[in-house]
Amino acid sequence: GNSVTQMEGPVTLSEEAFLTINCTYTATGYPSLFWYVQYPGEGLQLLLKATKADDKGSNKGFEATYRKETTSFHLEKGSVQVSDSAVYFCALTDTNAGKSTFGDGTTLTVKP
Amino acid sequence: GAVVSQHPSWVICKSGTSVKIECRSLDFQATTMFWYRQFPKQSLMLMATSNEGSKATYEQGVEKDKFLINHASLTLSTLTVTSAHPEDSSFYICSARWPRSEKLFFGSGTQLSVL
Numbered sequence: 001g002n003s004v005t006q007m008e009g010p011v012t013l014s015e016e017a018f019l020t021i022n023c024t025y026t027a028t029g030y031p032s033l034f035w036y037v038q039y040p041g042e043g044l045q046l047l048l049k050a051t052k053a054d055d056k057g058s059n060k061g062f063e064a065t066y067r068k069e070t071t072s073f074h075l076e077k078g079s080v081q082v083s084d085s086a087v088y089f090c091a092l093t094d095t096n097a098g099k100s101t102f103g104d105g106t107t108l109t110v111k112p
Numbered sequence: 113g114a115v116v117s118q119h120p121s122w123v124i125c126k127s128g129t130s131v132k133i134e135c136r137s138l139d140f141q142a143t144t145m146f147w148y149r150q151f152p153k154q155s156l157m158l159m160a161t162s163n164e165g166s167k168a169t170y171e172q173g174v175e176k177d178k179f180l181i182n183h184a185s186l187t188l189s190t191l192t193v194t195s196a197h198p199e200d201s202s203f204y205i206c207s208a209r210w211p212r213s214e215k216l217f218f219g220s221g222t223q224l225s226v227l
Contacts, residue, residue, distance in 0.1 A: 004155075032214050043118070043205065043220035044156075051214075089155070093214045098144065100207075100216060104155040 002027045006090045006103035013080055013110050021075040021106045023064075023090035031092040033057075033066050033073040038087040038105070047075075047088070080110045114140050116208045118219025125196055126227055133191045133222045135206030141186035142208035146216070147179070150203040162189040196226040 007022040025033065035047040035057070048057030053068035062077045073090060090103040115138040125131050135145055143164045148156040160181050161169040168181035178200075180192040189208075193200055203223050207216040 036218075041220075043116070044207075044218040046215060046217075049214075095214065098209070098214075099158060099161065100146070101158075102155045104153075 004103040010107040036089040122223040137208040145189040
């Protein structure tokens with residue numbers, strides 16, 4: 001079956017530091033890949049997505065590139081802010097079945 | 113973005129009682145909604161896929177008679193935890209799929225505590 005493995009947290013960074021959260025996946029076929037963010041006390045929100053190999057998703061300064069050869073979709077941001085503190089989930093969607101599989105989530109804390 | 117409302121946000125109930133959780137898409141029609149369970153510091157576990165006007169599709173290991181799902185309209189799906197027990201205590205989350213898209217919009221979740 002499909003699976004998503006993402007970097008264990010928690011991750012603590014200082015403001016303006018560079019962020020990488022690793023995500024690798026196992027899937028049959030050609031899934032779409034997503035990063036979701038869950039701010040404290042809120043539901044999950046779509047952060048960015050990529051639907052095919054070599055696509056780059058970007059939003060709010062975050063980026064992730066769909067790497068089919070390494071089955072990865074690492075999340076990066078050049079300069080994090082305190083307001084980026086949240087839990088980040090990597091996910092894939094099986095385009096045939098329409099089901100999504102989520103990673104375990106990585107908690108990011110950014111300190112001023 | 114689109115809004116999905118989930119209610120209640122938390123509920124405490126006695127063992128043996130039933131609890132209903134509602135998931136509404138407020139500004140779009142969702143033919144497909146999903147129900148998840150999330151344990152502390154763990155990922156979302158898909159419980160079932162809710163399709164408007166038809167029976168829900170349950171994931172392996174999820175008891176369909178215990179977790180009743182009804183998707184009677186294009187904007188509402190409900191999850192009823194029947195005869196709840198303490199082991200059913202968890203955080204339940206719903207999501208709704210945007211029409212003809214893979215985009216999911218999530219409810220804010222329901223924390224269920226069974227005493």
